[in-house]
Amino acid sequence: MEKMLRQFAFSQSIGNRRLLTQRDKCVVVAAAVVLLWGIESLACLATANKEAAQLLTSGSALIHTQRWAEAVTCLQRAESLDPSDWYIESQLAFALNKQERKKESFQHYSRAYQIDPSAPNLAVNIASLYGDFKDYKGGIEFCRRYLQSSGALKEENYFVFKTLGWLYAMDKQPHLTYSTYQNALTLHPNDEDLWADVVTNLDYSGGAVETVSATKEFLKRFPRSAHCEQFAARLKENNYQIDRQRIQQTAAIEATAAKKHDPLRDFVIFYNDDRTCVSESSIAIIKQGVRTIPQLFIDRLEDAGYRVMIAPHLVDALPEIGNDHPRGWTQLSTWHNVNGTFSSKHKWIVVGEKAVSINAGKEIVCPKLDDTVAHEFGHAFDYFLGNSARSTTDEDKESYKQFSHSQKFMVAYTADSAAIQDMVVQEKLRYFLQPGDGGKEELFAQLFACLYGGIPRPGSPEELLSRYFPSVLATMKEKMSSYRQDATPYGRNIKEYK
């Protein structure tokens, strides 16, 4: 019982820095209760020096009433009378920590640990402070050494495993995060708050596969938990990330295999004829984005002289527009911030590997290059349909430059957009509701990308597009049906949303 009492006192400082702390808050409450009736008996547990013992009792009482500064003064005096008592050291460390004097707190916890390394909560507090100092690797190393010497899987190490799992998550090591948390879960298999910690911290660590596995288990075990809605949404997103990674891996493998015979060889060209200016992995992703589009559409554009131009930056291929403002973008943007466009002048679908990110304020390798090329392919096909209309037996025989400017498209677009009354939805779809030709052209391009390129993203603008523009979608499908000889079924991607 004596040992328990001391351990509870220390566990007060565990965890408010963890991402989810409900469980730890429960521990804090438990500790306060124990202290309340435990104070009287504490003195006899501690130092043999009578005056130091009295000061320790007073210091602990001050801690209990959260008078941290006075507690520190009191416990410092106790320490000066008996510098070899681990409990005085750890109480002092605890009060210093509460005062945000973390470096001093660390020194005193370390001193307590040197005197008596057998108390697991000292190790937990030291490891948590490593985390506070953002020295995750230091904390991990400390925990591992502690566990090696203390004989691993037992209840008193529960918080050490929990803290180590948290440190691995902060250090972005998902695999080790999960395997470490497994130990804590073995000790407390039905603890909902622990499971919620595991899911949240795995998600933070960036391990989609591990997060999906833990989330599924959570949803199965705690179907009525308040976390379920949020976790289910994250499950979708993580599943999507796994799909995307798989596609990128496959694309990279195929790119290597297809080097000798590349069906896109003449269709995809490179800025300055120099393919080494863009990384192999980016080229593979862009090509994969093109490959998802039915070959018939590619052939049509290729025959008509359209090309996909890959450049380090969009403005390398189109320097003349560099400092112009791209339509529908925030006021101060220029084409330096954009990495995809269709140039009707050159018949180029331009994709830049890098652009200056407005949010990050620096140049980045652009994500989702496969989606970009599919969207710009949509703009190209819109233009192609408009320009081939006059030379074919097109039913409306009107003259328009883009199909999205046609009477048919306009009627459907006007009907659909008039029906969108919800201002939240209007804001989400702002890019596709922009006035003039912009909204219609962007909608055509994005719906094209939805239908023929990439993979659907749950909760994304694409999902909203198919829901809020049903007439436009029907009009587009009808128009594209003249190209339907291709074996690829229509709406294969968009079906997923319904």
Ligand SMILES: [Zn+2]
């Ligand atoms: Zn666009």
